[in-house]
Amino acid sequence: MIKYIHDRGFDGIMGMEHGNSIKGKAGEQVVINAYKTASKF
Secondary structure, eight states, rough: OHHHHHHHHOOOOOOOOOOOOOOHHHHHHHHHHHHHHHHHH
């Protein structure tokens, strides 16, 4: 989805609504890693 939107010229900041499946700092790190992975295109 991120690549699709980026390929159409959007270069702003995009946020997504989600909940963490793991509590605490470990859960936050999982989310950060997922965003990093999704941004590699």
